[in-house]
Amino acid sequence: MAGGGAGVADLCGPRLLSQAVRLSPDDLKAALTREARALGFDQIGVTDPGATAQAGKYFLEFLDSGGHGDMDWLAANPERRADPRVLWPGVRSIIMLGVNYGPDANPLESLKRRSSGTISAYAQGDDYHDVIKKRLKTLARWLAAISGDEVKVFVDTAAVMEKPLAQAAGIGWQGKHTNLVSREFGSWLFLGAIFSASDLPRDSSDTDHCGSCTACQDICPTAAFPAPFKLDARRCISYLTIENKGPIPREFRKAIGNRIYGCDDCLAVCPWNKFAQEGREAKLAARDALRAPALVDLARLDDAAFRALFSKSPVKRIGRDRFVRNVLIAIGNSGDADLADEARRLLDDTSPLVRGAAVWALSQLIERDAFAALALQADGEQDSTVQQEWQAAAS
Known part of the structure; x- marks a missing residue:
């Protein structure tokens, strides 16, 4: 999207x-x-x-x-x-x-690297x-x-x-x-x-060649297609990680996996890709730094570093806070206990959006008793949304 x-x-x-x-x-x-x-x-x-x-x-x-x-x-x-x-x-x-x-390369392959982030192919x-x-x-x-x-x-x-x-x-x-x-x-x-304003000869419309295939619907992690040819954007990972300005709804966080900007699943699984060709425009080709960037590096981006990394990239338009929110959801899904320190550090971020995502990520990576102890120390949190994250994660 x-x-x-x-x-x-x-x-x-x-x-x-x-x-x-x-x-x-x-x-x-x-x-x-x-x-x-x-x-x-x-x-x-x-x-x-x-x-x-x-x-x-x-x-x-x-x-x-x-x-x-x-x-x-x-x-x-x-x-x-x-x-x-x-x-x-x-x-x-x-x-x-x-x-x-x-x-x-197949965009689905990077989903297996849980300590790395997956950025939609169009934005690399x-x-x-x-x-x-x-x-x-x-x-x-x-x-x-x-x-x-x-x-x-x-x-x-x-x-x-x-x-x-x-x-x-x-x-x-x-x-x-x-x-x-x-x-x-x-x-x-x-x-x-x-x-x-010129009246040019028309081309014939293309017709549906999907047949009985439902691969794109079946693979969607968040069931964003209520019926063939219909999309509920509110459930789409591209919408949730790009257009959505607030916290990512809890019901979708696990399904997002390590997708930190957009989602290619329904595109990549299409059987018609067997005829696809690699793009020939160098400016649209994936940058090495954006193919499967390490979550630990992305979590440490401040605003200036974010802007520098994503110069000329469509990722830049969502801003550092929304992007790091996405990174923290991926960290929570990584299963990598070593990344807990990154989530813990971001509990003190200036952005409530980031702090709330850090709460959830940490709740997924450390023992329950350790998290409960941290939750007791969070009584001074001023933002009501972040307070709700602590309460929901500790319950």
Whole structure:
């Protein structure tokens, strides 16, 4: 799961041009495809702005169910997300583009290293928003110059339903885990969109190829899929470790294991990954320091060290306190008694969010009598949420 907002990345139009070269719609689309490939996009497809009406209906039902949790940005201006023509009445074609970020190792393997943290594959390199946005802007300016028509660019930063639009454009289909699946790249595609005032030839929509497979639903540690093609984000580890700003609910802590930012389980288990390819963009490749970082090192990060380690990474946006909260949940699940000292030290952290997670982690790693003695010393805790953690852990 990536962040949300409501901004337009770029706007280009004929006012930028002294002359526009007019091509036929077919020739324009062919030239656009060549240009996109030259810029490093692995997939491209074109769809009609009205192609996702049914998906818009499902989206509104999702909001009504409360499945979006605290992601208020999803519920802001829902009519815009449900229908691209509300977002921009001038749009006549939507160009969907994909960049492959296939990992060079199975993301499920790092879950076995309980004293290390697991960061979602998409977040182990540079922030894809920044990498892809530059390419989209370049392609959009080219299209505006050739067509003479206005364009707008979006990379997961506005009210756009990228996955239904990508399916309508033939790039892949939304699997039972609600994520996009590609027959060529499996689960590993970053998406971007260009809205254009040009009327371009449409591609055929992709269709569901999941069949009777339920691997993505079966593997979910927190049972976040109440039914095929439906997600309750409030139970999703990606939501809990990224979007959730408060303490992680106790009922999910054990299931989180050592996942400290996001979760790839439902993506990695998909059988279509047998066709996946390793990504070719160096900036999106995993940094060695983020492949399976030691929990002991991560627990010692102050704000400056956190920012330095996650420079240009999407992890940086959740801040040091939420990240160390996640690290402490992983420490509590590690079974490594040597990590108890890290949890004990963080009982005095300046952040109540961190202190509360440290209480739980310590309760999982030391003997009950020793923990009860610490709990007696915690009467001076001022934060009510942290007090509740002590009480719940000691009971």
